[in-house]
Amino acid sequence: MQSRSDATRERAKVIACADSLQTITAEYNSLLGGKWKGMMSLSNGGGRFALPPMDTVHLLSKPSIGVYAEGAATTDGYNILPVFNKFLPRSYYIDVFNKGQGQLQWTASVSGKWILLDKTASNKSGRINVSIDWSNVPIGENIKGEILVSQTARDTKRILISVFNPADPNRETLKGMFVEDNGYISIDPARFTRKNETKEINFEVMEGLGISDKVVRLGNPFSKNTYYPSLELTSNYVAPVRSDKYPMLLYDFYSFQGGPVDVYTYMVPVFPLNDESGVRYGIMIDDSPVYLPEAGAPYYSTLWIQSILRNTRINKTTHVLKNPGKHTLKIFTAHPGMLLQKIVIDFGGLKRSYTGPDFTLSK
Structure with missing residues (x-):
C-alpha cells in the first residue's frame, strides 16, 4: 500500500493530466481561428470525461494485514482464487498490503504441500504467486485447500483454493484444444482448428488491429457474395448447413458440462461498403442453427459510439450443447470482410x- 505522501503525489499527477487534456483540447479547437472547433471534445459516447474518485483513506494507527485474491471483486468478504485447472496450468496471485501505519511483518502457510508459494514471509507489502504441484495434488474435480496469511494469530487472512484435476480425460488428450476454465472458454480466432476456403473466399490473419492486436478477416470485402445463394441474410438465423459446403473457420473445444451457453463474438465495428452489402457473419455450434449477428451499427447511434470507443462490437448468441465433451464452433463468412477479434463461450462463470x-488453450 502507498504511503500518504505517495498517494498525495499520485493525486497531483492525476489532476495535472486532467488539466493538460483540457488545455490541449482548447488549443486544438482554436487553431486557424477555430476552423476545426468541435472536432476534438472531452464529451464522447453520451458522457463527459471526469476525474476518477480520489477519496482520502484514513489508515489504522497500528499495522493491520489486508489481502486481495486475484479475480475478487473487492478486498472485503471471502478471498477465493480462481479454480486451478490441470489442462491450463497457470499461477494466480495474492496481494498482501498494510491497512495501518508502521511496519507490517507477515508469514504465509498452506494446507497441503501441493500448494506452492513463491514467497512465505516478508516485512513489507508484496505479491504472492500461487501455483500447484500437479505431480502431488490429489485426483478429483473439486480438491479444496487454503492459504493463511498472518501478522499475528489474531490478525490472519484465509484464502480458499479449489483445484480441478479429474482422472479423465488426461492432459495429452486435450492438448492444443480450447478448454472450459472457470465457467467459460476464450478462443483466439487466429488459432482455428480447420478452415474451409473457396476460390473467392479465404481467411487472413491481420496484425495490428483490434483489442488483441490481431484479427482474422473473413474474406476480402470486395469479393462477390455468390457463395451463399440459399442464405437469407436479412434473418437473424437460418437452418443448420453442411460444414463442407461453405467458407468457414472451425474451432474444436472441450466442455465439462452441457446445456445452454452464450457465445460472445468480438468484431471490429465496420460499415457496409455499399447499400447492397451487409455486415453479417454466421455462428454455429455442432448442428445448431446458424445465427447471423451484425458487425456494424446505425451511424451515430449509441451502440455505434460505444463500439467505436471500445474498438469492438460484441454480439451474444445462445446455443445448446447436448452433452459434455468435444464440440465444434463454426464462424461463417456471410458478408465478406468482417474482422473477428475474439470468441468467448460462457457457461455461467464469465465475469465482466x-x-x-x-x-x-490447453497446454
Missing part, C-alpha cells in the same frame, strides 16, 4: 471485463 478473459 473490458476486453474479455485470456485465451483458454
Whole structure:
C-alpha cells in the first residue's frame, strides 16, 4: 500500500493530466481561428470525461494485514482464487498490503504441500504467486485447500483454493484444444482448428488491429457474395448447413458440462461498403442453427459510439450443447470482410471485463 505522501503525489499527477487534456483540447479547437472547433471534445459516447474518485483513506494507527485474491471483486468478504485447472496450468496471485501505519511483518502457510508459494514471509507489502504441484495434488474435480496469511494469530487472512484435476480425460488428450476454465472458454480466432476456403473466399490473419492486436478477416470485402445463394441474410438465423459446403473457420473445444451457453463474438465495428452489402457473419455450434449477428451499427447511434470507443462490437448468441465433451464452433463468412477479434463461450462463470478473459488453450 502507498504511503500518504505517495498517494498525495499520485493525486497531483492525476489532476495535472486532467488539466493538460483540457488545455490541449482548447488549443486544438482554436487553431486557424477555430476552423476545426468541435472536432476534438472531452464529451464522447453520451458522457463527459471526469476525474476518477480520489477519496482520502484514513489508515489504522497500528499495522493491520489486508489481502486481495486475484479475480475478487473487492478486498472485503471471502478471498477465493480462481479454480486451478490441470489442462491450463497457470499461477494466480495474492496481494498482501498494510491497512495501518508502521511496519507490517507477515508469514504465509498452506494446507497441503501441493500448494506452492513463491514467497512465505516478508516485512513489507508484496505479491504472492500461487501455483500447484500437479505431480502431488490429489485426483478429483473439486480438491479444496487454503492459504493463511498472518501478522499475528489474531490478525490472519484465509484464502480458499479449489483445484480441478479429474482422472479423465488426461492432459495429452486435450492438448492444443480450447478448454472450459472457470465457467467459460476464450478462443483466439487466429488459432482455428480447420478452415474451409473457396476460390473467392479465404481467411487472413491481420496484425495490428483490434483489442488483441490481431484479427482474422473473413474474406476480402470486395469479393462477390455468390457463395451463399440459399442464405437469407436479412434473418437473424437460418437452418443448420453442411460444414463442407461453405467458407468457414472451425474451432474444436472441450466442455465439462452441457446445456445452454452464450457465445460472445468480438468484431471490429465496420460499415457496409455499399447499400447492397451487409455486415453479417454466421455462428454455429455442432448442428445448431446458424445465427447471423451484425458487425456494424446505425451511424451515430449509441451502440455505434460505444463500439467505436471500445474498438469492438460484441454480439451474444445462445446455443445448446447436448452433452459434455468435444464440440465444434463454426464462424461463417456471410458478408465478406468482417474482422473477428475474439470468441468467448460462457457457461455461467464469465465475469465482466473490458476486453474479455485470456485465451483458454490447453497446454
